[in-house]
Amino acid sequence: MRSAPIRTLRLITIAIAAYIAVCLTAGIFAAEGALHPARRSLGPEDRCLVEQATHGLAALEDTNITAADGAVLRGWSLRPGNPNHDAVILLHGLSDNRLGMMGYAEVLLGGGYTVLMPDARAHGASGGELATYGLLEREDIRRWFNWLAAHEHPRCIFGLGESMGAAQLLQSLPTEPNFCAVVAESSFSSFREIAFDRVGQFFHAGPWLGRVPLRPLVETAFLYARWKYALDMTAVSPEDAVARIQVPVFLIHGQVDGNIPVRHSRRIQARQSQVVLWEVPSADHCGALSSAHEEFASRLDGWMRGHDRPGSVLRRQ
Secondary structure, eight states: OOHHHHHHHHHHHHHHHHHHHHHHHHHHHHHHHHHSOOOOOOOHHHHHHHHHHTTTOEEEEEEEEEOTTSOEEEEEEEEESSOOSEEEEEEOOTTOOGGGGHHHHHHHHHTTOEEEEEOOTTSTTOOOSOOOTTTTHHHHHHHHHHHHHHHHOOSEEEEEEETHHHHHHHHHTTTOTTOSEEEEESOOSOHHHHHHHHHHHHTTOOTHHHHTTTHHHHHHHHHHHHHHHOOOGGGOOHHHHHTTOOSOEEEEEETTOSSSOTHHHHHHHHTOTTOEEEEETTOOTTOHHHHSHHHHHHHHHHHHHHTOOTTHHHHHO
16 A cells, blocks of 8 residues: 555656756756857858958958957958948857858948958857856956957947847946947847757747746756856846947847747836937848848948047047
């Protein structure tokens, strides 16, 4: 009579132990994968592609800076033949490199903007062992801003990032508040919130799976990153950064984004009443430029012209 309850208890104990083991193991793998993303390398042919894409109308220069931790970060500076005396820093997404921002660069170069296209740390040709989604990158962006101000002496410096680059850009604003304005397409709202999405997406479910049943997996990943790499990934939060800055922010997000759902940009906008959000009906992840090219170019140009503040960078120096 007692054997059935004992067997049931054993099964429950085994199930709980398996659940804990799976969450611990998967959490560690998730943390390592996030911090060591695949690297898309750059070759000499990529530089040729850029020169061809600009039809010789922009001067291409190799650039580099040294980050606070000694990592050498590399990028390209593109100066149009007829500059409008403003500049834009373009920041790419996860596991991509500067070349992935070429579509944006062509639009901006056509408008006379000088364009700086860096590789994020641990991406492309840049150094750095870990991608930290804004913890270290916000200082990297400040240093790129200083390089651009010193080398190009622009009237205004704007920022434009997509996906991971958008999230990094927004988090840099408390550190570098002298951007005239920024544009962030398909940003996540916080690393914790996007972690819930990633768990759900892996199992073809919603973020509820990471929030409740598999929450230990998410928390294990955060604890592991803090223990092994001394990184507090709970502090990766574009929405918190935007809540305490005055820099004009223009968010763009596709309503059918299957990678980073549009609720992330809505959460960011909810934290700062001055933030402008354009939800693009037919756009998937970072797809506004391709699905609504003319409107994208028009809105981008209007946003930057509307926040062009002569002498803003000079007043800073």
